[in-house]
Amino acid sequence: MSIKNMGEPKRIGILTSGGDCSGLNAVIRAVVNCAVDTYGWEVLGIRQATLGLMARPPQFTKLEIDQVDSLLTAGGTMLGTTNKGDPFAFPMTDGSLCDRSEEIIAGYHELGLDALIGIGGDGSLAILRRLAQQGGINLVGIPKTIDNDIGVTEHAIGFDTAVNIATEALDRLHFTAASHSRVMILEVMGRDAGHIAIAAGIAGGANVILIPEIPYTVEHICHKIKERQEKGKNYCLIIVSEAVRTHDGENVTITNRLGQSRYGGIGEYLADKIIEHIGVETRVTVLGHIQRGGTASPLDRLVATAFGVAAVNLIAEDKYDRMVTWQNRQVLSVPITEAIAQYSAVDPNGTLVKTAHGMGIYLGD
Missing domain, CATH: 3.40.50.450 (Rossmann fold)
Incomplete structure (x- = not known):
């Protein structure tokens, strides 16, 4: 022109x-x-x-x-x-x-x-x-x-890059989880929407995907872990969005010395609950701002x-x-x-949710 x-x-x-x-x-x-x-x-x-x-x-x-x-x-x-x-x-x-x-x-x-x-x-x-x-x-x-x-x-x-980074993290966690017979929890960003978690979870082969839009129970997460153990699969990959709440419906946040609060800590909360319920060794990785950086x-x-x-x-x-x-x-x-x-949350009846269910991934109740 x-x-x-x-x-x-x-x-x-x-x-x-x-x-x-x-x-x-x-x-x-x-x-x-x-x-x-x-x-x-x-x-x-x-x-x-x-x-x-x-x-x-x-x-x-x-x-x-x-x-x-x-x-x-x-x-x-x-x-x-x-x-x-x-x-x-x-x-x-x-x-x-x-x-x-x-x-x-x-x-x-x-x-x-x-x-x-x-x-x-x-x-x-x-x-x-x-x-x-x-x-x-x-x-x-x-x-x-x-x-x-x-x-x-x-x-x-920025979304696609963040999904790629989270997916790569799951790819890497597969091997260490299997080597040590552990549950590995990956906590990702996303604010109040679970788009990163569900997209990366499906692409990265997670066994459990937790997003703010769909409620869950710790008991059902533990049932999924034990079900895999019974099938000879000694590890489990969980990806959780930062805004997922506790089983009591409370937000998990971190407050700094300036009094500023942000989402963070749901991964550690879940790890403690899993250990409490079934005693399986569990580790947490928080990606944080890694999802925002790089090429x-x-x-x-x-x-x-x-x-x-x-x-x-x-x-x-x-x-x-x-x-x-x-x-x-x-x-x-x-x-x-x-x-x-127009705010866009994950559609509980949408294609990705149906895909996750079809793959046998625990996505909530």
């Missing part, structure tokens, strides 16, 4: 917001290549998400094609990100909360941006849209989350590239307040309000 007769050149911004994941740099690379090479535009990379627009002067990097050519396989995000500090209730050093949204909006206009591409999950996109509506920001959203819980897209950037999978690179190009094309068509989405093997776009309104 020629850059001739494309109208006035645009200056666009791009930022990554929320938790990091693999594939973010691939999006940045695609946006810069398409915007600069196809349309002859200028691209500014905003540092540390909205914090970069809040700073004075705004913190950014002008992005050129030669700067991003090597980013396809790089993990993390070259722009940095933040998942703390709601700009509408921003925590100050004195402990108070302050609405700093107008500072971010002013930063956007100070840079003379014609549009902003925001890469984030449902929480980040909700905040960015609120800023856009308040301050006249031309916003296009790109979905990224290893949790894959945004309802209007089959793929969010993106081919699928994540492909989706990230397609999303980046599609986002730039939406700006060229002056179509804003929309998020790109992968549906039925193609990239479409939907209103951001629709995207953030």
Whole structure:
């Protein structure tokens, strides 16, 4: 496509917001290549998400094609990100909360941006849209989350890589579990959705998959372990999503010295219960942020590239307040309000659940 007769050149911004994941740099690379090479535009990379627009002067990097050519396989995000500090209730050093949204909006206009591409999950996109509506920001959203819980897209950037990492972990745990006749529990991320656990569990040959969407009992887990022992299989692989609750319905969380709580510990809880009930030696592996790091999978690179190009094309068509989405093997776009309104949990009657049951995997009751 020629850059001739494309109208006035645009200056666009791009930022990554929320938790990091693999594939973010691939999006940045695609946006810069398409915007600069196809349309002859200028691209500014905003540092540390909205914090970069809040700073004075705004913190950014002008992005050129030669700067991003090597980013396809790089993990993390070259722009940095933040998942703390709601700009509408921003925590100050004195402990108070302050609405700093107008500072971010002013930063956007100070840079003379014609549009902003925001890469984030449902929480980040909700905040960015609120800023856009308040301050006249031309916003296009790109979905990224290893949790894959945004309802209007089959793929969010980062999910496939996280599944690959969890699957590889199960592959490796098979051998040590069999060698020592142990139960091995793998605790994975996913926030309140069990997509990583069920996808990796099936792909990695887990015998028990526990997800937040389906209740379970410790007794039935132990029955599955003993059933395998009776068939001469001396080990068992369990994968559990971090948001799975105890048998009493309580969340298992970890609180740090700053008073911040996060999911964590369900694997150790289950190990203690299994040892208590049937005395089988049990070990726990917590993948944690390993699922967010490293080289993106081919699928994540492909989706990230397609999303980046599609986002730039939406700006060229002056179509804003929309998020790109992968549906039925193609990239479409939907209103951001629709995207953030539809949360996608694992369907207890869906294909993957039926597949797990068909393979004899214990998935709950």
